[in-house]
Every structure is written in structure tokens, then in C-alpha cells.
Amino acid sequence: MCAAKKNCSMPSPPADKAIRICIYGDSHLGCLKQALDQGLVDPRGYDIEFWGADGPYFRQLRLQDGVIRPDPEAEERVLLVNGRGRKFLRPGDFDVMFFMGARLRAGEFLEFLRRRMSRSNGFLSRAVVMRVARGWANRTRSYRYAGEIARSGAARVVYFPTPLPTFSGRDGATQPGPQEAGRCGDVVALGWSSLSEVAGSDGIDFIRQPDATVTGGLRTRAEFGCAGFAEAGDLVHKNARFGAIVLEQLFGVLEAAPVRAGAQHRRAAAAN
């Protein structure tokens, strides 16, 4: 039994009423899958199914009439990821749609905000930042899909954005000094909270990258980088430990506001 299972203090939902979770995304699904395969998290009470594809194929997944379908070229990859023969994704088949990464590169938004706000003429009010966050998020197709699914009430939607690039010390990023870190921290906190608020208003539970995994506000700590990330220059992908933290965050969100297994998520639909 893994350490997570031994020390697990969170009550698990009864096994006979497993919450059906579809984890939808791009190559960032990898770290979650590894976390589960390595037993770093306790998934009891959850029936987890992956659905998605990596980069070029991910761009060929399209939501139409409430169903996400792959273009023919992406079918094979989707089936590989899913492993259960599910060619089309009907969000209503699940209690929870968990978007992982899926091209919502929060780091780009935070970096944009940091650069903008560091200029003498660049200050933005919170009201403007909120508008910027909404405009930025809605440029990403997956975010629009998430919003559409949430509005439809087909499933509860939770979103974890693309993890911040791993700190390697080789890409020009440096550890900020205390003063800079303070300023940067305020802006980054504003960025995260505005994204959460925007997503919340779209009926999406947004999970920001946990502080424990972040360094300098805008980078993922090196210990969470994928194997050999520095040598391979892969600052994008993360390891199983990171995946475990993400899943724990997801489970935390679901336990804080429980979802009834087998019931379609009607909250957003009722609100509309």
C-alpha cells in the first residue's frame, strides 16, 4: 500500500457509489495517470476515466451538440488514452468533468500580468484584470468547452490549468529577491484569484496550482519536473508526485462540495 493510502485521513465515499470522473486533457494527463499507476493517491470512491490526446491530436477534439468528438486522425490516440473504447465523450456520462491542462496556460497569463504591472504606466485595477482574465481564458477552446459543459449542467466541471514551466535555471529564469518576489507575488495572487473568479462565474471550479509546487511565483519547483526534464529541455511536463498533488486537490474540491454519484450536475443549468 502506498504512503498516501496509509496516511490517508480523508474519508472516502462508499465504494458502491463511486463518483464518475472524466479527466479530459492533453499530454498533462500523463502525470495524473502515473500518480494513479504508482499508487500515490487513493482513488477509492472515484471511478476515473481518462479521455484526451496529446498536442497535435488534442487540437482535433471538437465539442458539437454537447459531445466531444475526435477528428478521424485523432481517434486512435483518444482510444489509446481512454482505454475503455470510448470514442466520443458525452459529459453527461460522468458526474465530474475534470479538465487537466488542456492548453489553458495560466503561466502565460500570469507572466503577461507581471510584465504589464511592472511597468510604470502598466497598473491595472482589479476590475480590468478581471476583464483581461475573462478575455484571456476565453481564447482557449478547452476553456470555452468547459464553460459550455458547465452551462449545460451535464456534469460538474473542474479545471486545473496547464502547470507552470519547471524551474531549470537554464531558461533565463532566476529566483527573484525578496522584494521582487513580494511584488511579483501580489500580482500573481491577483492573477490566480481573477482566473478563479472568472471561472467561478462561468460555473467552473478552478484549481490554481498549489503554492507548495511553485517557486518564484511563475515556475514549478524542479522536484516536480518530469524525469530528465533539464537535459531534455522539457519544462512543460510534470512527474507523478505532481500528478498526485493535482488529484488530491481535485478530490479536496469534490469533498468540499460533494457531488452526488449518478446524478447529473444540475447546478449551473438551474442557475441559468
Added chain:
Amino acid sequence: MTNPYAGLPEAAFYRTAVADREPMQIGGLWKPKFPIRPHHAIVTAGSCFAQHIGRALLKNGYRWLDCEPAPRFLSAKERQEFSYGIFSFRTGNIYTAKMLLQWLTLAFEEATPRWAGEYWESDGRYFDPLRPRIEPDGFESIDELEMSRQATLAAIRTAVEKAQVFVFTMGLTESWRNRDSGLEYAMCPGTGAGQFDASRHEFHNHSFAEILKDMRQALAIMRAVSRRQKVLLTVSPVPLTATASGEHVLNATSHSKSILRAVAGQLASSRKDIDYFPSYELISSPPFRGRFFADNQRSVLPEGVDFVMRNFFADQQARFGAPVRRSPGAGRRPRRRMAGRAEDVRCEEELLDAFASR
């Protein structure tokens, strides 16, 4: 020569220059003192009509400076809502000479004036008396208001430092101010933001002498920053929405515009680096019979703005020749595609590692 009028050009006579012409053929009102070329850095500020000038300059390939640009990802409607891209900095309308002086004082004087610390609060939101409508719902705190104002002051500094031509449109003589501190407000407290308090707020209708003095002080601040800068003054043709002078609003409008026009003329006649562009005359003069005003008889229609700007460019060309226009996008480097292919390969490996083994 029988008298001084004999031999004067057609433009000197009302019949030949105005009455005998189709209104839209009237032109040549401006004899510009200095060239304004597409490559010149141009700043616009002032009353609401100034926004049309900035927009038209930009549309015609001129280098209009936006020193406090909107952040990316805002829609055009949102940019407008938050007053980005309307003037060269985010002051909102600067209606009076005194307000221009206040902004320049805040931007360039080392000591913060006593009047600078006034803020308006309403339902837990804070409004900047210098620009109460800059954030539609106000600021969430005084700190936020102050940081936003500091950003605008930085933009003003940049604008004044970089501008080769500073276009200022004079709008009003009537104003409201704080009796104690002397702070002049962008609008009367209580009309959109703030609360009116007769014991603290007073009406003031600036005189010719006061406006001239304020303009000279404002110009002195700008000149101390940039001695080569040219100033182009215009007077907004937009009539007053309302007057607190006790006069009929038409009389008050005539009074206000006459004084502003006289100050602009006085300044332009006294200095080589200050010119007056007659947008007021091009919109408001009798031969145009109000055709450039919208149904509310105040707002200037787009065809009015076009007419003004056509005259602007034609008069520049008549005096200085055709400008060499910058081609759109000239000097821009083509955008490099991100290293997407390598990333795609890594993504594929990542996913195959995780999922292919089952």
C-alpha cells in the same frame, strides 16, 4: 492699391470664401505654422472632441502615441468602457486649462499638492475626482485608485517627453472646485460620482485671464521637459450639456467657447511653437447650418469629424506638401512561430509513456 483690402485673396472675403461656395467646398481656414507629419509623435488630450482627432490621425497612418495602452485581451467595448485608447493617457476628458495644469503639476512637480489627496467614496467604492468615470464602478480601495493614478501620471510624463506635437482641445470654462483646497473636479460632484456638498463645493466660471494664466503655466511645464515640442490648440465645438452660470445654456455656450477661442488665439499669436487649428469653426460656423451635429444638437457626427480632418490634412499638404506615409506594418518583424514541433513531440512521448503500457 486703393485700400488695404484691394488685392487680398479670396479667403479674406466672406462672399468669395464662404457665401458663394457649397459648404463642403469651404476650406483653407488653417495656415499651419509647422508641419505635422506621419512620423511625428503626436499626443492628444483635452475635451471629448480630442478623441476624434487622435483616432483620425491613427487611421490615417500618423504616429499617435498611446502612452497608457489597454492590456491585451480586452474587447474594443471594454477598452472604451475603461477609457483606454481615447486620449494618449488615461485621464478621461480634460475640460479646462486648470485641469490640464493640475495633471501636469501632479506628473512633473516633486511636491504633492495639498489638493491631490481628495477621493470620493460611494458604497465602498472609490472614485478619482480628477477622472470619476475612468473605472465605471470605481476602485476597490484608495490604494488601487492611487496606483492607477500613478500609472497615468507616468504615462503623462512619457507623453510629454516624447511628443513632438501636443494637441490640446479646450472644452469648458465652467467648473466645480473644492472651496478649501482649490482642487478642480472633472465634473460636478454628485453628477455621476461623489456627493455634492454646497459647503465644500463651489462653481467657478473661468475668465479669459485665468485660463490664459493656467495655459501658460501648463505650457511652461511642458516646455521645461521638451523645448522642441509644438503645441496645437483646438476648441471643442461641442456645446455645453448644462450651465450653472445662471445664463441660458446657449448664452453660456457662446460665452465659454468665445473665451476659449480667444485664449487659443492669443497663445497662438504669441508663440511660433503654438498653433490653432479651427475645428470649432469648421463644425459650428453659420454656413454649415448645424449639419454636423447629431439630433441632440450637441454630439458631432462622424461626417463632421471627417470634414474637420480632411481640412486638417489638406491644409497641411497645401502648406508643406504631401506627406510620405508609412505603410501599415512597416518595420515590423515577421512573427516567429513558436517551437511548436519540438513541443508536440515531447507531448506525444509524455502521453505514450503514460498510457501505451497498459
